[in-house]
Amino acid sequence: MNHDLAMTAETLAELDAPQRGSEWRQHWPMLLVATAGMMLCTVHVYTLGVMVAPLEREFGWSRTQIFSGPLILALTGLFVTPMIGSLVDRIGPRRVGLIGVPVFCCSVALLSTATASPASWWVLWFVVSLASILCGPMVWAAGLNSRFVKNRGLALALALCGTGAGGAFIPALTEAFIGALGWRQAYIAIGALAAVITVPLVLFAFHPLGQAGSVKAMFGKSGGAKRAQGGRSLYFQTRYVKLALAMLLFGFPVSGVIVNSVPILSSNGFTQASAAALAGVIGIGAIIGRLVGGYLLDRLNASKVTAVAVMLPAVSGLLLLSGPTSPVTAGAAFMVLGLAVGTELDACAYLTAQYFGMRNFGALYGMIMGLLVFSNGLSPLIASFIYDKMGSYMPIMWASVPCALLSGLLLFSLGKPPASPDADPV
Incomplete structure (x- = not known):
């Protein structure tokens, strides 16, 4: 193997460790x-719906003005997320997380300073978007991918269940804080509580492979140069374009259906209460799909899974078109x-690592x-x-049917992943 591409002896030893013992036993703190x-x-997303009524009462804003926050999030994510991904590759997910977690918690607390001008709300949401x-x-996925090999799919799936836990607990917690403290103090309390819980966890238990999970730590001194060279060309590699396009085709119509699931059922004769209850089935299916999908990714052909x-959304679309x-x-x-x-989502992280390695994973x-963030905000x-x-x-x-089918065909065409994606950057 070319010396420039060889991993350090320490890194090779760490990569061999899962072969000698259980990944779960060694790396469960990382998963936590x-x-x-x-x-x-999910904190900023799941608190927003509960904050609508207090904001309407205090400022008289329309719901369109209040929900302009996620649109700002989508636009910011489109341009900034790839740059932060490159930063993860350069300095490692641990260092990015140690910066990002406290900054994000502070940005949530800063939402309490909104004034009657909608412009102040937009500026604050721009800060939240960046943080x-x-x-x-991608920070947490990069860390897990560096430690979990045999059980990577299930590890990603379990971690992503955290988003479901956020949906289950954050709205109720926000409502309790609003009742006790008011909406402004509620934002401060949520930001402070999030910091108290997550900052120590990242500081003491988030240790990706290598010193901080950076490319240099994982691949030696030449890692940064190879990362930059390989990353630029991989963006235009046919397989990467197929993967990115498949995820975009899947996400764009699906997010539009999910967010409007209650109105869709209401327009078919369901009451508001029954429509909301049925829409909750999506969350149950997501948890099942996450766990079962993660298990299958580790054991079967990941691109075909x-x-x-x-x-599957093609089936959902046809059922909904039948007038449910x-x-x-x-x-x-x-x-x-x-x-x-x-x-x-966990399949996307899994396939990115499997086909293109960890050298350019963040970017x-x-x-x-x-x-995906942009499409989820716009759709x-x-x-x-x-x-x-x-x-x-x-x-x-109707759009969800061909989009889902084309997305699947693109993934079927990915072919067999390279045996050593990090050893041969394009």
Whole structure:
């Protein structure tokens, strides 16, 4: 092997360690931190819905003005996430996490300083957007990928269950803080509590492979140069374009359906309460899909497992297009949709590492995450615009069918992953 591409002896020994013992026994603290980090990523999202009523009362803002925050998040993520991904490659996920976690917690607390001017709200959300990327999923995924090899898929799946835990606990916690302290102090309390829990975890238990998980630590002195050289060319490699396009085709229509799931059912005769209850099936399906998908990624052909998963929304779309007037049909459509969504995000991280290695993981995964964040912010607005103009969500559901099928075909065409993706940067 070329000396410039050879890993250090220390790194090779660490890579061989899982062969001598259990990854779970050795690296469970990393999994705990990554799960907490994934939960932290959702704080600003899951607090917003609970904050709507207090903000309306105090400032008289419209809901469009209040929910402009996620759109700012989407636009920022599109351009900044790839750059932060490169930073993860350069200095390692540990150092990025140690910076990002406290900065993000402070940015959440700063939302308490909003004034009656919507511009102040937009500026604060821009700060939150930047900070959230510094402690986003690619930081925790990079750390896990560096430690878990045999059980990588399941480890990523378990960590990503932190987002589901965030959805389960953060809204109720936010409501309790608002009732006791008011909305401004609630934002401060949430930011402080998040910092107290996550900062010590990252400081004492988040130790990716190598000194900090950086490319130089993992691949020696030439790692940075090879990372830059390989990263630029990998962006245009056919396999990477296929993977990125497949994730974008999957995410764009699906996020529009998920966010508008309650209105979709309401337009088919369901009451608001029953529509909300049925929409919750998506979350249950996502948890099941995450765990089962992670298990299968470790044991079967990962690209084919992901291809089948991303095609499932075609089934959901057809069920919803049939006019779901029964809870069984609607529940089945949303369960299938949840299974697909649960598999997709950890599969994306898994496939990026499997096909392109860890040398450029942050930059490559960051680019895909930026596209997903942008599409997830834009798609619900487009779906709502279509409904306002046409009085129906059917176009977005029709779009989900070919998009899901094409996404799956792109993943099926990836072929066999390279035996040593880090040893031969393009």
